[in-house]
Amino acid sequence: MSERGPDFDDLVGSDLGPGERERLLRVHELLVAAGPPPELPSGLAVPPAREPTRLVRRRRRVALVALAAAFGLAAFAAGFLIADRGDQRGTFRVVAMTGTAEAPGASASLEVFDVDAAGNWPMEISVEGLGPSASGRPYELWLTSKGRLAALCGSFLPEPDGTAVVPMNAPYKLKEFDGWVVVEEGTTAPILTTT
Amino acid sequence: MDSSFALAPVWAHTRAVTIELVREPNFTDSELIERVADGDRPAFEELYRRYARAVLGLALRRLGDRGRAEDAAQDAFVAIWRSARTYDSDRGTGAPWLYAVARNAITDGLRRSPEPAAELEDRPGGGPDPADRAESAWTAWRVHRALEVLPPHERPVIELAYWRGLSQSEIAESLGIPLGTVKTRTRSALARLADALEEELP
Numbered sequence: 001m002s003e004r005g006p007d008f009d010d011l012v013g014s015d016l017g018p019g020e021r022e023r024l025l026r027v028h029e030l031l032v033a034a035g036p037p038p039e040l041p042s043g044l045a046v047p048p049a050r051e052p053t054r055l056v057r058r059r060r061r062v063a064l065v066a067l068a069a070a071f072g073l074a075a076f077a078a079g080f081l082i083a084d085r086g087d088q089r090g091t092f093r094v095v096a097m098t099g100t101a102e103a104p105g106a107s108a109s110l111e112v113f114d115v116d117a118a119g120n121w122p123m124e125i126s127v128e129g130l131g132p133s134a135s136g137r138p139y140e141l142w143l144t145s146k147g148r149l150a151a152l153c154g155s156f157l158p159e160p161d162g163t164a165v166v167p168m169n170a171p172y173k174l175k176e177f178d179g180w181v182v183v184e185e186g187t188t189a190p191i192l193t194t195t
Numbered sequence: 196m197d198s199s200f201a202l203a204p205v206w207a208h209t210r211a212v213t214i215e216l217v218r219e220p221n222f223t224d225s226e227l228i229e230r231v232a233d234g235d236r237p238a239f240e241e242l243y244r245r246y247a248r249a250v251l252g253l254a255l256r257r258l259g260d261r262g263r264a265e266d267a268a269q270d271a272f273v274a275i276w277r278s279a280r281t282y283d284s285d286r287g288t289g290a291p292w293l294y295a296v297a298r299n300a301i302t303d304g305l306r307r308s309p310e311p312a313a314e315l316e317d318r319p320g321g322g323p324d325p326a327d328r329a330e331s332a333w334t335a336w337r338v339h340r341a342l343e344v345l346p347p348h349e350r351p352v353i354e355l356a357y358w359r360g361l362s363q364s365e366i367a368e369s370l371g372i373p374l375g376t377v378k379t380r381t382r383s384a385l386a387r388l389a390d391a392l393e394e395e396l397p
Binding site for chain 1: 234239240243247248249251252255265268269272273274277278279280281295296299302303331334335337338339342353354356357358360362363378381382385386388389392
């Protein structure tokens with residue numbers, strides 16, 4: 001076998017019609033390009049539970065930050081109050097986020113879906129007007145509490161046109177928090193905040 | 196301000212979850228994701244069966260290290276559990292959505308981990324460019340998922356031919372079946388894969 005895989009004609013013979021031959025040749029090329037799938041170790045023999053303890057523990061790390069007062073409780077409350085109350089099926093709230101001086105043209109909409117049976121809050125953030133970070137690192141969506149980054153919900157990279165639509169999650173009790181911010185990974189300066 | 200201002204109604208919005216067993220093996224990925232969104236554990240297990248190796252392969256490609264990749268694969272499936280309700284079948288089939296959620300979860304793990312990754316920054320002049328890497332990862336994802344549709348008697352002939360480098364005669368000897376059967380199974384398996392790649396995946 002060469003790097004191009006086994007000989008295709010050896011595999012399928014010479015009596016295929018041209019259409020079928022072309023179809024199988026495409027699969028042959030994809031198999032060669034993909035390479036072998038990994039074998040599953042015993043630890044992955046069964047699906048994970050919905051809430052692995054280690055995952056929850058890891059995501060409860062708290063980063064201390066000095067967020068401006070404007071990004072505190074009042075901002076979070078206003079975000080809820082002016083947001084679309086969301087009669088759309090499955091949507092609990094849609095929260096508006098606006099760019100800070102770091103990204104004055106950016107905005108985002110954070111759709112919070114109904115809590116699921118396990119207490120998780122699926123979300124989807126839709127961002128507009130946000131360029132790549134100066135460092136090239138992803139942006140992160142955090143829940144905040146008392147002016148601090150408190151719980152990570154997920155990360156994303158904007159598309160070249162400044163948009164991003166990314167599923168996020170909050171496996172936490174939301175009432176323990178007072179807002180959301182988007183920061184550049186590894187920093188604490190808000191890029192987008194709930195308004 | 197009372198911190199319960201907007202969150203008090205949350206608990207009133209909790210919906211009853213209907214659990215239905217997956218009795219049909221032919222649900223599409225989209226249908227399974229929608230069932231997972233309703234808390235259907237068997238549907239999640241079927242998705243896991245279909246995608247576990249593809250997710251682990253993606254994690255290995257991104258992280259390089261086997262142990263970290265296994266952790267990331269678990270994280271990816273937890274993310275799929277949690278995010279299923281955000282899936283909208285009108286916006287695409289299940290495979291690209293699953294790929295996006297898994298990749299995002301794996302990237303989260305990459306960012307949290309201090310160790311260097313196998314696939315990190317773009318290096319001018321070194322290695323394939325990001326677009327090629329992304330295309331390669333997507334191709335592997337699609338193919339590894341499609342392999343799961345093969346029946347147990349067809350899959351070995353593909354794996355031995357493509358990834359063990361065995362000739363058709365060697366495969367026949369290895370599996371203890373006639374050469375003609377190897378050829379028949381190979382052609383049948385390729386046709387089945389073609390169907391899967393054309394129908395289930397974009």
